[in-house]
Amino acid sequence: MISWNRRSVLQGIGAVLASTALLDGAQAQSVPKRKIGYAVVGLGGYATGQIMPQFKNCEHARLVALVSGTPEKLERYGAEYGIPKTHRYSYAEYDRIRDNPDIDVVYVVLPNAMHAEYAIRASQAGKHVMCEKPMATTAAEAEAMIAAAKKAGRKLMIGYRCHFEQHNRRAIELVKTGFVGRPTLITAEHGFFAQGGQWRLDKRMSGGGSLMDIGIYSLNAARYLSGEEPVELVATEWTDRSDPRFKNVEDRIDFQLKFPSGLIANCVSSYSSNHNGFRASGTKGWVGLEPATSYEGHKMWTNHEGKTEQVTLPVPRKNQFVGQLDHLCESILTGIPLRASGEEGLRDMRLIEAIYRSARERRAVSVA
Amino acid sequence: MISWNRRSVLQGIGAVLASTALLDGAQAQSVPKRKIGYAVVGLGGYATGQIMPQFKNCEHARLVALVSGTPEKLERYGAEYGIPKTHRYSYAEYDRIRDNPDIDVVYVVLPNAMHAEYAIRASQAGKHVMCEKPMATTAAEAEAMIAAAKKAGRKLMIGYRCHFEQHNRRAIELVKTGFVGRPTLITAEHGFFAQGGQWRLDKRMSGGGSLMDIGIYSLNAARYLSGEEPVELVATEWTDRSDPRFKNVEDRIDFQLKFPSGLIANCVSSYSSNHNGFRASGTKGWVGLEPATSYEGHKMWTNHEGKTEQVTLPVPRKNQFVGQLDHLCESILTGIPLRASGEEGLRDMRLIEAIYRSARERRAVSVA
Numbered sequence: 122m123i124s125w126n127r128r129s130v131l132q133g134i135g136a137v138l139a140s141t142a143l144l145d146g147a148q149a150q151s152v153p154k155r156k157i158g159y160a161v162v163g164l165g166g167y168a169t170g171q172i173m174p175q176f177k178n179c180e181h182a183r184l185v186a187l188v189s190g191t192p193e194k195l196e197r198y199g200a201e202y203g204i205p206k207t208h209r210y211s212y213a214e215y216d217r218i219r220d221n222p223d224i225d226v227v228y229v230v231l232p233n234a235m236h237a238e239y240a241i242r243a244s245q246a247g248k249h250v251m252c253e254k255p256m257a258t259t260a261a262e263a264e265a266m267i268a269a270a271k272k273a274g275r276k277l278m279i280g281y282r283c284h285f286e287q288h289n290r291r292a293i294e295l296v297k298t299g300f301v302g303r304p305t306l307i308t309a310e311h312g313f314f315a316q317g318g319q320w321r322l323d324k325r326m327s328g329g330g331s332l333m334d335i336g337i338y339s340l341n342a343a344r345y346l347s348g349e350e351p352v353e354l355v356a357t358e359w360t361d362r363s364d365p366r367f368k369n370v371e372d373r374i375d376f377q378l379k380f381p382s383g384l385i386a387n388c389v390s391s392y393s394s395n396h397n398g399f400r401a402s403g404t405k406g407w408v409g410l411e412p413a414t415s416y417e418g419h420k421m422w423t424n425h426e427g428k429t430e431q432v433t434l435p436v437p438r439k440n441q442f443v444g445q446l447d448h449l450c451e452s453i454l455t456g457i458p459l460r461a462s463g464e465e466g467l468r469d470m471r472l473i474e475a476i477y478r479s480a481r482e483r484r485a486v487s488v489a
Numbered sequence: 490m491i492s493w494n495r496r497s498v499l500q501g502i503g504a505v506l507a508s509t510a511l512l513d514g515a516q517a518q519s520v521p522k523r524k525i526g527y528a529v530v531g532l533g534g535y536a537t538g539q540i541m542p543q544f545k546n547c548e549h550a551r552l553v554a555l556v557s558g559t560p561e562k563l564e565r566y567g568a569e570y571g572i573p574k575t576h577r578y579s580y581a582e583y584d585r586i587r588d589n590p591d592i593d594v595v596y597v598v599l600p601n602a603m604h605a606e607y608a609i610r611a612s613q614a615g616k617h618v619m620c621e622k623p624m625a626t627t628a629a630e631a632e633a634m635i636a637a638a639k640k641a642g643r644k645l646m647i648g649y650r651c652h653f654e655q656h657n658r659r660a661i662e663l664v665k666t667g668f669v670g671r672p673t674l675i676t677a678e679h680g681f682f683a684q685g686g687q688w689r690l691d692k693r694m695s696g697g698g699s700l701m702d703i704g705i706y707s708l709n710a711a712r713y714l715s716g717e718e719p720v721e722l723v724a725t726e727w728t729d730r731s732d733p734r735f736k737n738v739e740d741r742i743d744f745q746l747k748f749p750s751g752l753i754a755n756c757v758s759s760y761s762s763n764h765n766g767f768r769a770s771g772t773k774g775w776v777g778l779e780p781a782t783s784y785e786g787h788k789m790w791t792n793h794e795g796k797t798e799q800v801t802l803p804v805p806r807k808n809q810f811v812g813q814l815d816h817l818c819e820s821i822l823t824g825i826p827l828r829a830s831g832e833e834g835l836r837d838m839r840l841i842e843a844i845y846r847s848a849r850e851r852r853a854v855s856v857a
Contacts, residue, residue, distance in 0.1 A: 377725050387743050391674055402762040483852055
């Protein structure tokens with residue numbers, strides 16, 4: 122195991138560090154000091170366990186309001202985070218966020234099928250929107266969300282936290298700066314064992330199965346690692362419909378993406394096995410992470426001209442959650458372009474629809 | 490990293506050790522001491538660099554004859570291995586092996602398209618045959634080879650050396666004994682950068698591209714790890730036909746296999762990226778090797794109930810090459826069934842044809 126700083130084989134180190142400086146907020150001195158207020162909509166496990174505890178580490182973001190259908194949750198988390206009763210909303214009261222000037226951003230952390238409605242109503246209330254991925258259940262919904270934000274003159278960002286995670290960003294830069302040579306094959310696997318009874322297994326709530334939920338990480342990683350947009354894809358679904366969990370969503374779906382350069386990505390999405398990793402291979406070597414898109418504990422390996430090494434990165438100033446929350450604030454405060462815009466989310470939605478179409482029609486689908 | 494002997498989580502250790510005892514020749518006391526004489530046909534890099542140096546470590550096999558079209562090679566390797574001039578043959582003299590009682594086995598290490606002819610002629614000469622994989626370029630050829638060996642009453646074994654490699658065998662046993670729970674997904678990647686000008690890129694000599702050459706390791710591993718035979722498969726080929734290397738053989742071909750239990754294997758075969766690994770994942774964990782099917786340097790990892798560990802195995806008494814060479818001898822001497830028979834090779838050939846058909850016709854193919 123070597124530390125990042127001692128690496129000698131790295132090409133383009135300047136570019137890597139330059140881009141990471143921005144990530145770590147080194148340019149924050151030029152950002153106005155006003156804190157941006159977030160309302161979190163939907164107090165499930167991800168919101169309460171991962172996102173809300175991170176506001177205290179943010180430079181620009183603060184938690185100012187909560188929206189939930191469960192009074193006990195509003196009471197509990199309102200007390201825990203010091204959110205006054207005036208800033209706690211039921212879904213019936215949701216549109217009243219319009220009248221609360223403390224709320225700049227609405228963070229939608231609801232089941233997928235509710236994303237479009239709650240994001241659009243937030244835009245209509247004059248608020249910026251952060252929305253969890255997948256941004257919607259269809260590309261049409263995603264387009265409506267983008268249109269609503271545009272009409273309101275407000276930001277729409279999608280919660281692609283990996284875009285702010287340092288191991289993922291290093292991997293992107295290593296591919297971009299030629300460390301692996303010409304990239305030729307990306308493998309990306311994501312999966313976990315889905316437990317029965319969850320909303321994710323109800324298509325009306327989720328819009329789909331493992332692909333919508335966890336396979337989207339394989340898809341998005343293939344795109345950000347390659348820096349290209351696919352032109353063709355082939356997908357195969359493997360679902361045991363006699364399994365009560367999979368009455369109306371898919372279990373496994375494997376898909377291959379072809380990129381303009383000739384690069385191929387072979388992606389796994391599964392509700393019946395644990396996976397969390399990717400590797401970008403090229404003419405000179407590869408870079409891989411496992412776990413790659415987890416909340417924490419990322420591990421990175423590189424192979425360059427035959428030599429494989431585990432790479433340890435220094436602890437970043439901001440973790441992926443903080444980086445994501447602050448980034449939208451910086452975009453609001455300074456006008457810098459969003460790294461994970463609604464358009465980025467829409468690209469995944471269109472590809473997800475194409476993947477489902479390919480699997481359904483059992484043929485390659487052009488997505489150029 | 491832990492040593493194998495200290496593992497406590499392992500299930501079925503008895504079965505693992507019992508099966509490995511055979512591999513290590515612990516039952517060799519019951520094998521007659523007569524050494525079996527091999528003629529190696531084709532003195533290319535694999536024969537001269539990997540196989541021939543291993544005879545000195547064999548318990549039952551010895552190198553007694555050489556066949557080559559290059560007089561300089563016969564002279565050089567004949568001298569190096571102490572093979573008298575009477576036991577060196579040109580291809581024109583090949584059928585004269587019939588009259589050499591020192592030759593028990595003919596090991597065919599020729600380009601794929603020559604396997605069937607030279608194996609069948611060896612059978613007709615009354616010799617046992619070891620043949621490199623892929624055993625032929627078509628299933629029909631493979632069937633003819635099996636028929637010829639059967640008619641001659643002689644053995645036909647295919648050079649699946651991984652069946653004799655201890656990390657691979659441990660992985661098989663771990664899957665078989667429930668260490669990973671119910672297996673749900675196997676990923677297997679094999680590839681290397683094919684250099685122009687080699688016979689492997691000439692379909693008349695190779696019968697096909699990366700699948701015939703290196704992807705067969707992904708295919709065979711999926712079968713031996715699962716212990717099942719696939720019932721359905723889907724394949725997608727990705728070849729840049731403007732690349733002069735790929736005028737008539739494929740570059741990349743990805744294929745997915747569905748097994749009767751519902752297990753899926755997602756396999757990569759590539760002439761444009763380096764890969765050598767597989768992983769079998771199930772409901773309780775996984776076992777993976779990387780490199781998995783190399784000549785040496787195998788590394789093994791296991792994951793059981795959330796804990797990932799690198800596993801070090803003791804150095805075996807016989808490496809995979811020696812194990813393979815001696816196994817055929819033991820089968821000849823004692824009548825034990827072959828672990829890698831012609832029928833085993835034929836199964837791969839039929840699947841390879843189905844993979845090509847699926848890629849060509851762009852549809853799932855039933856192989857039940």
